[in-house]
Amino acid sequence: MDNAFLSDGRTRSPQATVAAVITGVGRSAVAVVSLCGPRAAEIIQRCFGPATNGDFCPGQIRYGVWHGVTRGNGTAGAAGESVVVTPIGSLDFEVHCHGGRAATMRVLADLTAAGAVEISSSQYCDQASSSRIVAEATEVLTRCVTARTAAIAMAQVRGVLCNWASDAIVRLHAHSVSKDLASENTCQLDEVKQQAAAIHRFADVTTRLDQPFRVVLVGPPNVGKSSLLNAIVGYNRSITMDIAGTTRDVLHAETVIDGLPIRISDTAGIRVSNEPIEREGISRAHDAAGQADLVIRVSEPGVPTSDKFAATALIDVLNKADRLSETERSATKVLCTVATTGEGVGELMRRISASLIGVMPPVDQPVAINNRQAKCVAEIAEAVDAHQATRLLESLIDFPSIDQRESDD
Numbered sequence: 202m203d204n205a206f207l208s209d210g211r212t213r214s215p216q217a218t219v220a221a222v223i224t225g226v227g228r229s230a231v232a233v234v235s236l237c238g239p240r241a242a243e244i245i246q247r248c249f250g251p252a253t254n255g256d257f258c259p260g261q262i263r264y265g266v267w268h269g270v271t272r273g274n275g276t277a278g279a280a281g282e283s284v285v286v287t288p289i290g291s292l293d294f295e296v297h298c299h300g301g302r303a304a305t306m307r308v309l310a311d312l313t314a315a316g317a318v319e320i321s322s323s324q325y326c327d328q329a330s331s332s333r334i335v336a337e338a339t340e341v342l343t344r345c346v347t348a349r350t351a352a353i354a355m356a357q358v359r360g361v362l363c364n365w366a367s368d369a370i371v372r373l374h375a376h377s378v379s380k381d382l383a384s385e386n387t388c389q390l391d392e393v394k395q396q397a398a399a400i401h402r403f404a405d406v407t408t409r410l411d412q413p414f415r416v417v418l419v420g421p422p423n424v425g426k427s428s429l430l431n432a433i434v435g436y437n438r439s440i441t442m443d444i445a446g447t448t449r450d451v452l453h454a455e456t457v458i459d460g461l462p463i464r465i466s467d468t469a470g471i472r473v474s475n476e477p478i479e480r481e482g483i484s485r486a487h488d489a490a491g492q493a494d495l496v497i498r499v500s501e502p503g504v505p506t507s508d509k510f511a512a513t514a515l516i517d518v519l520n521k522a523d524r525l526s527e528t529e530r531s532a533t534k535v536l537c538t539v540a541t542t543g544e545g546v547g548e549l550m551r552r553i554s555a556s557l558i559g560v561m562p563p564v565d566q567p568v569a570i571n572n573r574q575a576k577c578v579a580e581i582a583e584a585v586d587a588h589q590a591t592r593l594l595e596s597l598i599d600f601p602s603i604d605q606r607e608s609d610d
């Protein structure tokens with residue numbers, strides 16, 4: 202923490218206590234303001250009234266009221282807001298407040314009024330950790346726009362992957378020093394490799410936590426794809442009309458469902474067509490479905506869904522269910538919706554969320570947050586011996602190697 206810079210580029214004193222908003226700018230339910238330095242505990246005690254008594258311990262979640270500081274002109278801060286404060290270490294705290302700009306800026310203003318120096322999130326990333334893993338996770342965290350993706354990035358900022366890798370190095374090293382423990386060493390290596398493979402299984406999703414999930418609506422013309430998109434996002438993004446072939450291109454809308462950032466795409470109705478523009482639209486619909494995390498295959502009563510899509514996940518929807526009799530409706534196995542009234546759309550959103558959450562790791566699990574980390578864990582999963590695995594783990598963390606540390610000692 203000795204080489205931090207002030208916002209104007211001057212080097213700050215090594216004793217400075219710094220504050221930075223480390224969550225991304227944009228829609229987010231919760232924002233995180235980090236406070237770090239020798240005066241952090243004193244400043245937190247000045248601004249924050251915990252709901253329960255007792256000393257702060259690292260890793261705790263302390264609810265309470267943010268009452269801020271009385272300003273130099275004698276005015277008191279705004280009315281208290283409920284926040285969560287998490288001590289990370291004796292010198293580091295996180296304040297989790299409402300994600301709106303006013304609430305976040307108020308916390309930051311109180312911290313600086315109490316003596317902290319404000320720095321940008323990128324300056325914070327540069328100095329947050331001696332481990333490259335944590336610095337990379339901090340950088341991704343600044344770009345996450347929903348609470349659910351930020352929680353996974355935040356766990357890595359707190360060191361979940363870094364701790365796993367350090368622990369694996371220690372385990373492999375401890376057993377490699379004794380020849381008698383050769384078989385146990387093989388067990389340790391197998392365990393580390395399995396854990397690396399488990400981390401890599403989620404890499405497809407965890408390496409793009411700052412990107413929305415791709416959900417694509419496909420189906421024959423006129424079944425109500427555009428109407429469903431509008432019902433999901435809550436405004437008329439797409440033109441809807443009782444003419445088959447209304448949508449020609451792929452249209453996108455960004456939304457958040459159950460804390461998941463989602464880019465939902467509407468596509469041209471798929472049918473055999475000789476019309477060049479429509480054919481191009483249909484080809485683009487197939488491409489979009491091929492790259493989707495989730496395909497919603499829409500049909501209407503009497504119109505079969507014959508198309509097959511090689512998507513990771515698929516939800517079938519029967520729209521225009523208002524045209525079914527009660528008996529027909531109860532005999533239908535797929536999800537029924539009426540896009541024009543919103544009926545069934547809530548259930549469709551629940552299924553979208555359940556399907557996508559299924560591809561995400563539990564929040565407290567180590568994850569590879571970028572391609573460098575994903576490549577590294579993939580190689581660890583294939584390591585031929587403990588020596589190679591150790592080298593790869595060290596390059597993942599980017600700490601000096603054990604051999605280097607021993608020769609330094």
Ligand SMILES: Nc1nc2c(ncn2[C@@H]2O[C@H](COP(=O)(O)OP(=O)(O)OP(=O)(O)O)[C@@H](O)[C@H]2O)c(=O)[nH]1
Nearest residue numbers: 423424425426427428442446447448470521539540
């Ligand atoms: N009765 C009824 N009509 C619907 C429903 N959903 C959509 N419609 C109507 O069906 C017509 C076609 O809807 P769109 O949303 O444009 O259908 P689409 O699948 O996007 O059509 P293309 O873009 O041509 O592929 C419009 O007139 C809508 O108002 C529904 O659930 N019930």
Ligand SMILES: [Mg+2]
Nearest residue numbers: 426427447448
């Ligand atoms: Mg359409």
